[in-house]
Amino acid sequence: MKHDPRTDAALDLTLSEISALTTRATRGAGRSWGEAEEAAEAACWLARAGLDWAGALLEVLQPPEAGADCALRTGIALADAAALSGPPNAQRTINSPCFLLPFGARVADQTGQRIRVTVADTQIVLAPGACPVMAGPGRMSGPAQVTLAPDQQDQPPCPDWPQTHRGTVLATEYARLTQLMMAFTVPTSASSQAGAGAQGDDND
Amino acid sequence: MSCEGLNPMPEARAFRRSPDEVMRLARMGCSHPTRLSFLRQLLRRLRAEGWRFDRPVWEVDANGVGRAVYRAIGPVRTYSLVAFAHDLPPEARSDRVIATAWDATFALFDGTPDAADLDRLAANVPLQEAGRISPRELSLSRANRSVRLFDHVVERLAQGAQPDAAMLLETGYLMRTTAVYGSGKFGAADRAAIAQRPELSAPFQAEMLSVWLTRAFTVDLVEHLARARGGDKAARLAPDLKRALGVGNSTGLGMAPFLIRHPVLLNNWMLAREEALARVRAQASIGQPELADFMAAIEAARANADLWTSAHDIQRAKLADLREGLARIADHVANGWDRSAAHPWDDLWHWGQETLPLEGQEALLAAMLEPHGALIDGLGDCMDADEGTAFAINGAMRMAELRAILQAHYDWALGIDYMQPAQCARFWYVSEDKLEPRLGERHQEPGAERELPLDTGRQAAALWQALHDQPDELPVAHLLLAAPEHRPAVRRAQITAQHPFAEIRDNLIGADMLPIDILRCKLAFFGATRFDPRSDRWVRISLFQDAPYPEDLNGGADEA
Numbered sequence: 001m002k003h004d005p006r007t008d009a010a011l012d013l014t015l016s017e018i019s020a021l022t023t024r025a026t027r028g029a030g031r032s033w034g035e036a037e038e039a040a041e042a043a044c045w046l047a048r049a050g051l052d053w054a055g056a057l058l059e060v061l062q063p064p065e066a067g068a069d070c071a072l073r074t075g076i077a078l079a080d081a082a083a084l085s086g087p088p089n090a091q092r093t094i095n096s097p098c099f100l101l102p103f104g105a106r107v108a109d110q111t112g113q114r115i116r117v118t119v120a121d122t123q124i125v126l127a128p129g130a131c132p133v134m135a136g137p138g139r140m141s142g143p144a145q146v147t148l149a150p151d152q153q154d155q156p157p158c159p160d161w162p163q164t165h166r167g168t169v170l171a172t173e174y175a176r177l178t179q180l181m182m183a184f185t186v187p188t189s190a191s192s193q194a195g196a197g198a199q200g201d202d203n204d
Numbered sequence: 205m206s207c208e209g210l211n212p213m214p215e216a217r218a219f220r221r222s223p224d225e226v227m228r229l230a231r232m233g234c235s236h237p238t239r240l241s242f243l244r245q246l247l248r249r250l251r252a253e254g255w256r257f258d259r260p261v262w263e264v265d266a267n268g269v270g271r272a273v274y275r276a277i278g279p280v281r282t283y284s285l286v287a288f289a290h291d292l293p294p295e296a297r298s299d300r301v302i303a304t305a306w307d308a309t310f311a312l313f314d315g316t317p318d319a320a321d322l323d324r325l326a327a328n329v330p331l332q333e334a335g336r337i338s339p340r341e342l343s344l345s346r347a348n349r350s351v352r353l354f355d356h357v358v359e360r361l362a363q364g365a366q367p368d369a370a371m372l373l374e375t376g377y378l379m380r381t382t383a384v385y386g387s388g389k390f391g392a393a394d395r396a397a398i399a400q401r402p403e404l405s406a407p408f409q410a411e412m413l414s415v416w417l418t419r420a421f422t423v424d425l426v427e428h429l430a431r432a433r434g435g436d437k438a439a440r441l442a443p444d445l446k447r448a449l450g451v452g453n454s455t456g457l458g459m460a461p462f463l464i465r466h467p468v469l470l471n472n473w474m475l476a477r478e479e480a481l482a483r484v485r486a487q488a489s490i491g492q493p494e495l496a497d498f499m500a501a502i503e504a505a506r507a508n509a510d511l512w513t514s515a516h517d518i519q520r521a522k523l524a525d526l527r528e529g530l531a532r533i534a535d536h537v538a539n540g541w542d543r544s545a546a547h548p549w550d551d552l553w554h555w556g557q558e559t560l561p562l563e564g565q566e567a568l569l570a571a572m573l574e575p576h577g578a579l580i581d582g583l584g585d586c587m588d589a590d591e592g593t594a595f596a597i598n599g600a601m602r603m604a605e606l607r608a609i610l611q612a613h614y615d616w617a618l619g620i621d622y623m624q625p626a627q628c629a630r631f632w633y634v635s636e637d638k639l640e641p642r643l644g645e646r647h648q649e650p651g652a653e654r655e656l657p658l659d660t661g662r663q664a665a666a667l668w669q670a671l672h673d674q675p676d677e678l679p680v681a682h683l684l685l686a687a688p689e690h691r692p693a694v695r696r697a698q699i700t701a702q703h704p705f706a707e708i709r710d711n712l713i714g715a716d717m718l719p720i721d722i723l724r725c726k727l728a729f730f731g732a733t734r735f736d737p738r739s740d741r742w743v744r745i746s747l748f749q750d751a752p753y754p755e756d757l758n759g760g761a762d763e764a
Contacts, residue, residue: 014339015396016388024634033657034684034691041595076688080599080681106596165394166339185636186651189644 010168015044018167021177022057028183029061031072038076045102047167049132052098052141054169058176059096059141068095068143075103078148082110087150098140101132104148114151114158119144125151130158219482219550224616226474227709233721234522234562236505236570239577240477241731243747245584246412249403250757253279257417257754259424261322264289266432268425271326274417274754275316278403283342283410284313285417286325289425297348304334306346308379308421312414314340314393332383337391342410344392345384347418350375350452357426357441362434366442373448373511376734376746378422380452386411405588407469408730412747419451419748450749453732456742458640460722461632464658467699467706469589473729474705476587477569480580484572485550487579490543497575499537505567506530508733516737518718522563529564533571594699597691599681601698603674609701610668616709617661618668628662629715631655643719643741661711663693 013021022043026036039057046053056071064070071094078088078100087107094100097119105126108115117124122136133155169177225231237244249255256277264270274285288309296305309330313321321340328335332346353375357367386408388394398404423446430438463470509527514520536555545551549572556568573580610618622628631652635642646652657663667690674683684691700706711717719741727735732745 014388014391015394032689034688037692077685080597080684083598083600084679084681110596165397184634184654185639186633186654188635188637188642189649
């Protein structure tokens with residue numbers, strides 16, 4: 001991917017690229033493989049919904065501020081428990097609440113119920129299999145109090161997912177995620193290169 | 205996957221092989237292409253739907269530099285291979301993934317490209333990984349000439365003669381691709397964006413179409429250069445020689461982890477093939493046409509095995525097994541096979557199981573499927589996967605059930621002592637230079653702390669240990685809260701419970717693991733032939749040898 005980190009232009013990535021970058025960056029940030037796989041799935045969900053997947057991911061990969069829970073870990077726990085205890089009814093202070101939305105959507109999928117997420121004065125409705133519906137200013141960065149509850153309001157049907165499979169990322173965010181990703185890579189050894197054909201004759 | 209709905213045949217279930225038998229690397233490393241292979245599926249569709257082909261752009265100079273466009277025009281959509289031919293100095297020619305220049309570069313375009321599209325592609329496709337393509341492109345690839353053969357063919361055609369047939373057969377291709385990227389790589393359309401199209405729903409159809417049209421380009425290029433050199437006296441390549449040419453492919457470790465990272469997809473490939481074999485074995489009789497086609501398939505396999513060479517010791521031994529096995533099959537079919545048995549194909553299969561080496565058994569499988577298109581071709585529709593639906597972990601599953609899954613599907617992994625150096629000798633990692641998967645030696649090389657989670661057996665064994673003292677009724681969600689490091693193993697176990705062919709049932713970090721076994725299995729599903737390992741971790745193969753060309757399917761391409 002060509003980019004110029006000196007400018008903050010928006011770059012366009014495919015979901016496949018977002019998934020690979022997120023998995024590797026999450027591992028590079030020291031998170032477990034289980035968390036890395038979940039983060040990649042969540043980042044793709046956010047990108048499809050047109051939300052700021054990269055900004056939310058970078059926030060998640062920072063150590064959470066005192067008194068705030070990690071959105072990734074909280075989301076994983078909520079989604080795992082959904083089939084056990086049904087839709088949540090919880091209020092917590094979450095770092096990067098935007099990153100909680102994909103997991104709220106999974107709770108909706110698993111329980112077959114709409115979930116309403118409230119982040120300050122922004123309301124998001126997550127219906128099973130549907131694109132999120134958001135009302136309010138949409139500011140979801142930094143630590144914030146988040147409420148998840150079954151959605152009792154009579155809402156119009158949630159929209160289908162847009163027919164797009166891309167996501168944008170600012171060049172500075174891309175550079176930071178790439179930097180994290182590189183922390184997870186290993187220099188290729190000479191023996192590995194030799195076995196991979198690096199010293200072979202290519203003329204057959 | 206449920207294939208039963210397509211062509212209900214519940215009686216076949218009793219004839220299925222078990223995953224414990226099928227999903228071992230020693231057997232997977234003997235895989236042969238079948239009529240369910242992806243390139244065969246592509247060609248069947250192109251023929252059945254009456255696709256047309258033309259070449260609206262051919263702007264290549266006498267030095268072989270320029271661009272060309274090959275179109276495949278289907279009943280609903282058109283796809284175009286955009287090819288760029290380059291003048292590559294010999295010292296720059298390399299198949300390695302770190303190469304930065306190639307003899308030809310390609311993109312498969314969604315539709316018919318206009319001048320602006322071609323200019324955009326000309327600025328990016330020759331750069332490959334250093335360029336950027338768009339959602340209008342479905343694949344990105346490059347190829348290098350097989351120089352000795354390429355030059356020989358041009359020279360002979362320019363003289364009005366045909367190339368040496370033996371030399372042609374020995375190599376089998378004029379160019380070999382060194383990477384064919386699809387599914388969202390470098391900006392291309394994501395798989396999800398095209399998977400609903402019937403012509404692309406089977407796996408790797410865009411990539412196969414790209415390679416098939418590339419094959420036509422390689423022949424057009426040698427004939428063009430021969431005309432440029434020889435003028436009116438230049439000959440065209442004789443049809444039989446042309447048909448025997450494929451497209452080579454040079455591939456390595458980068459492709460191996462795919463089968464491990466896509467367990468549902470792997471299951472669907474294997475299950476479709478196993479269901480196909482079971483359906484054939486379940487037949488109560490043999491028709492004369494099926495018998496004739498089966499015998500022809502055995503003879504074709506023997507001819508192919510005779511032409512198939514390798515300098516690698518392991519592959520040479522396998523080739524000896526294969527030739528011997530095919531000879532024994534031919535003899536048994538002629539002299540020993542009881543065709544009046546209650547299930548004659550099953551009778552033959554059991555004889556093969558008891559008599560043949562693994563190479564011969566898997567070759568027998570491919571030959572048995574060959575005459576049964578009506579019975580099994582529909583299974584090709586079952587070989588894609590909606591992987592998203594299998595991603596969520598079922599946190600309500602109880603420990604007792606998870607234990608039972610591990611006992612049923614991971615018995616191969618639980619008894620291994622992974623502390624033994626030989627059982628954890630390798631580690632998979634992502635390389636710093638090309639971000640490609642690589643294999644390291646754990647006890648000799650640094651970097652094991654950054655290994656990829658491809659140690660599936662070791663993870664399953666660690667999960668098994670973690671379950672030891674847990675109460676039967678404890679839900680998985682509670683285990684993962686306390687021990688989140690087991691999350692990948694829990695997910696794989698839950699997937700495998702639903703998809704029994706999802707997991708390669710061997711230690712993938714052991715000292716004796718051969719990555720080429722994984723490659724051979726995957727490449728056989730592509731339809732690759734002449735599998736020729738150059739080490740234990742990279743191979744050359746051929747695609748589309750003996751297959752029709754575009755003009756064979758539509759009765760004559762536009763030679764504009």
